[in-house]
Amino acid sequence: QISANPWDEAEYRFPVGMKVKGKVVSLKDYGAFVELEDGIEGLIHVSEMSWTERVKHPSKVLEVGAEVECKVLEVDTKNKRISLGLKQLQDNPWDALEVKFPVGTIIEEAEVKSVTDFGVFVDIGMGIDGLIHVSDIAWTKKFNHPSEKYKKGDKVRAVVLGIDKASEKFSLGVKQLERDPWDSIKQRYRIGQSIEGNVTKLTDFGAFVELEEGVEGLIYVSEIADQRIEKPSDVLKVGDNVRTEILSIEPKERRIGLSIKQLNKTEERQAFATYAGDANKKTSMGDLLGDKLKAALKKEE
Template structure:
């Protein structure tokens, strides 16, 4: 058995250990209290802290942020738009410390405010450092667009692109990098610019492009804009002009026939002014000039096929190959037809056979002929219309000097005014013919070189001088005649149909006559005497005073004269031929 002394010593040791343990617990509790108090002093309400999800309840999510008690966040702040929970137990999340303790001793946290605060912090940092942030176009608003960058922001229409955008609606739903150019968190005002980023990017590309550009180099670019005279090509921060004349070796009516905005094409640097930053570009220069060997490909007198690509008043342009066109002049379209416009013969898009007439490599011109494909009817015109042949035709046109008669399609003959009547003096063809008349004529002459046929209308009828006048009339004969027209030198009278003679002013009276109308008038009938008859010249001269003299001699009456006939002294003027 333990002695009393041993028991006492054991009791002393036990009380000492318990005391030590009690003191240690007190010290630990105080240390923990101090640490907790210190930790609460290190954070402040309104800060964002990290926490671990401990438990998910029906209405809230408990989160441990490393302090004496847990924090509570409404569960709705962890739900997606579709209603799905976005966290699980153990996830570490950022939360906003709203209140250190509520009435229940819990720390009040907010996930939503943490996210918004973090977004504003990121926006402020991007604004201060001039960095880009990504935003999605939500919709249109007055003066521009609304953008989602975590919070709503405004993108003015002038800041959307380098050039004004007409259709802003097509951008809705798309995301772009942008730059914050104005920020006021208190008012919740954020203004963005996409244009500034594009300009910065363009300046960088421009410097790189300027260093690499040199004349003769082939580069790729994008069609940026199209005008009537050409297209502007974006070479990478620098625009170059592709003139319409340098787009194709062939004919280009408008640049839009070859390119559309947005096309990526290869171009050749033709000229480059580094100081003025001007670039002239060529597209056709990528290929060999088709005109270099055009005389070998299309020798003179060769027959080829081509496509009609354009019509003008003076002819038709025909594409012979890519970049090579020739002209069929209007005069080379038909041997016989008088072509007023090329559209009467060909149409745009027609495939036709033509003959090469001439090639000019220097001026890049090719003369073509369409009519040369067919035989020239004028080469055999003498066989088709021999002299003396009687032909029938239609009066196509009247001129001051004659009438054109169509004998066949494209073949006309001319009846000169002098070949219209044996006896009448025809001053204008309309006295004998009119357009559309069917006539019979005789071929008088053919000229295949100048493509002319001379016709005679009177030659198709018997010559009255041979059949009537010489047999029926003689000098000294008295005849009846009617005045048909007056001239300054006398009056023309008709003896019978087709037979006319001249009553000279000197043969009207023995007295001096100033004007024929002082003695005679149109349609007045007289008895006259034939005083001249020239078969070769086809002239018949008549005299009123000679007739009167003969009547006076017969009647031996010197002071009597028929009514309306007054003898007078001759004036000595010569008789002129009709």
């Protein structure tokens, strides 16, 4: 008598969503194999063992021979595979996260757990870490690495920017606690205004000048001097204090165009206008004195 293939009925015996019990028969780096009945095993992948903990090896959670209750996630009878989950029998903390920390919530003291090249992971409780991306640390100040600002154990005040349950990503921001200084940049600066600043960086195409903390303007190489120069470093060096004129302000692009050459031209025009005005005043005064002298002479006659 030929025994029936247990996989022929597996899809009906173990429907998706069903709670099942089985015995752990083997552990691999990627998961645990569970015997559901003779001839049928399912796999609990390490990613399906905990909602919040990153399980490095299934032996941290399960042991061979132990009975385990889990949930059927997927059945593939053709390839004789059943995917099982442990965490699906527990409350998903990501559901509670949306209720406790909706977007816009300010978290007063989140502890820094780790600092990476791309951002800072902070513990907000519930076994979930939030990420402050390096671009969300400050509006204007640029960091080569988040460790310039934070270290493990620091307490951080941040605001919730987004929750992605599907990808299990919790995004936080620090700069959003303050107004973006570029929003009001046109209230503080205007085109044609002369302004001083220190050169912070030189490139082949121009020089960056700090106008206020975190706000820089750019002098293109063609705007540095009246005569042609090959590169900014021929004329300027980092740390130089320079006077410039504002050519353009682009808040959305976070750009301010500056010019030393234009400021020189503007000041020359102003000087000439002042000189011309003084000359006119002198002429008028001379004419006035002349008229008075003529009048006095006529009286004497």
